Amino acid sequence: MTYLWLKWIHILSSTLLFGTGLGIAFFMWMAHRRGDARLIADTARHVVIADTVFTAPAVIVQLATGLWLTRLLGLPLGLFWVKAALLLFFVIGACWLPVLWLQVRARDLARECVATGQPLPSSYHRAMRWWFWLGWPAFLSVIAIFWLMVTKPA
Structure with a gap:
């Protein structure tokens, strides 16, 4: 695969990842x-389905194409901006994995309320508070990775 095709796939998957993440967050909120x-x-x-169909594959493509691009360009993984981007990528993952579980939990609690006619329980509100606060470091980390990719600071 040529460098330009690989870069195009990397940029396309980052767009998909960021856009889907923002869309999911907006509609869920x-x-x-x-x-x-x-x-x-x-x-x-629908959010759980979108994360499964779009976000999860984009995460895998991002990591794979990013590492492949560094190898093609002969960039060491210890280079500041590469290392920082990888660290932030794992920060995002550390936030996103619990968010996935929290979305499933919120869905299941809401379904139970629909079935029983009960109001949303405190456990639902607690899950959504965690969901909300875990989203911020992930979102800011994505913005920081975009900045690193564009500026490539020494």
Whole structure:
């Protein structure tokens, strides 16, 4: 595979990853703000599917193409901006993996409320608080990686 094709795939997957992440966060947060268990359950169901179909493969493609590009260009992994980007990539993963579980938990709790006619429990609100706060370091880390990729500071 040529450098330009690999770079194109890397950029395309980063766009998919960032866009899907923002879209998922927006729709999940808007559903949560409405407080309607049926809407939350339905939105969370779609969010979990989107993370499975789009986000997870994009994460794998990002890491694979990023490492492949460094190898093609002969860049050492110890180079500051490469090392920083890899560290941030793993920070994002450390935030995203619990978020996946929290989205499934929120979906399941909302489904249970729909089935029983009960209001959303405190465990749902706790899960969404964690979901919200884990999203910020992940989002800021993605922005920082974009900055590193563009500027490549020494």
